[in-house]
Amino acid sequence: MSERTVALVTGANKGIGYEIAAGLGALGWRVGVGARDEGRRETAVATLRAAGVDAFGVPLDVTDDASVTAAARLLEEQAGGLDVLVNNAGVTGGMSQQPGGADVATVRAAVEVNVIGVVRVTEATLPLLRRSASPRIVNMSSGVGSLARQSASAGEQQTGPLSVAYAPSKSMLNAVTIQYARALADTNILVNAACPGFTATDLNGFRGVRTPQQGAAVAIRLATLPDDGPTGGFFEDAGVVPW
Numbered sequence: 722m723s724e725r726t727v728a729l730v731t732g733a734n735k736g737i738g739y740e741i742a743a744g745l746g747a748l749g750w751r752v753g754v755g756a757r758d759e760g761r762r763e764t765a766v767a768t769l770r771a772a773g774v775d776a777f778g779v780p781l782d783v784t785d786d787a788s789v790t791a792a793a794r795l796l797e798e799q800a801g802g803l804d805v806l807v808n809n810a811g812v813t814g815g816m817s818q819q820p821g822g823a824d825v826a827t828v829r830a831a832v833e834v835n836v837i838g839v840v841r842v843t844e845a846t847l848p849l850l851r852r853s854a855s856p857r858i859v860n861m862s863s864g865v866g867s868l869a870r871q872s873a874s875a876g877e878q879q880t881g882p883l884s885v886a887y888a889p890s891k892s893m894l895n896a897v898t899i900q901y902a903r904a905l906a907d908t909n910i911l912v913n914a915a916c917p918g919f920t921a922t923d924l925n926g927f928r929g930v931r932t933p934q935q936g937a938a939v940a941i942r943l944a945t946l947p948d949d950g951p952t953g954g955f956f957e958d959a960g961v962v963p964w
């Protein structure tokens with residue numbers, strides 16, 4: 722394991738993921754920029770490096786077994802391992818998410834990236850994380866995945882548009898987060914979920930009200946938790962998000 726902390730951020734070529742990479746890089750960490758498109762990945766790496774970040778590109782499509790296996794191998798060979806995994810890559814899945822008019826292909830697309838992609842990347846990188854002195858896993862969830870908020874009465878904390886794709890995919894990601902935290906409870910790996918808040922990115926046609934930098938803050942906090950920090954939790958800037 723190299724002496725410097727090594728992080729992998731999935732979906733780091735733009736939006737919140739890019740700002741997570743920039744924030745972790747500003748701490749002096751080596752940052753793997755996980756991105757599926759070569760041009761977008763290399764542009765992001767070049768911009769980060771110009772800003773002084775020790776960034777390197779990691780070709781990564783979280784829906785592709787071979788791509789994820791190769792990414793884990795690249796981390797081992799190029800960075801000597803991995804300390805912090807930020808599962809940030811996510812998609813809405815597309816339109817027609819309304820119950821009563823939903824397209825099952827949309828549901829499948831959301832789950833494939835937001836849930837199965839996270840499991841795939843986590844499984845492939847766990848052997849590397851287990852060798853780290855202070856490993857962390859951060860899963861970029863969303864408050865719209867909170868069952869408490871989905872079922873709140875209007876005017877309470879109810880959140881997000883009606884959806885049987887994106888919102889439930891984040892609910893499942895929350896459960897996946899809890900399951901890994903339980904399985905790894907007797908190790909030094911801390912596993913938590915983050916909600917960035919409604920952030921202006923491609924994901925929502927830039928309708929969000931927070932900047933990507935603001936959206937990145939909670940993930941950076943969870944990526945840099947002290948060894949006695951929480952595990953199996955769900956956090957936003959304001960504190961704990963109800964499951």
Ligand SMILES: NC(=O)c1ccc[n+]([C@@H]2O[C@H](COP(=O)([O-])OP(=O)(O)OC[C@H]3O[C@@H](n4cnc5c(N)ncnc54)[C@H](OP(=O)(O)O)[C@@H]3O)[C@@H](O)[C@H]2O)c1
Nearest residue numbers: 732734736737782783809810811861863919920922923924
């Ligand atoms: N924006 C919000 O208000 C908000 C709120 C709550 C949660 N979130 C979550 O925050 C995370 C980041 O979203 P964002 O708002 O920054 O959206 P974004 O700007 O659309 O960025 C999404 C990133 O995920 C990547 N990605 C998508 N599919 C991928 C795949 N199969 N393999 C690898 N990378 C893939 C995208 O790469 P390409 O450029 O190649 O498409 C892009 O880098 C997501 O998990 C999202 O659900 C966002």
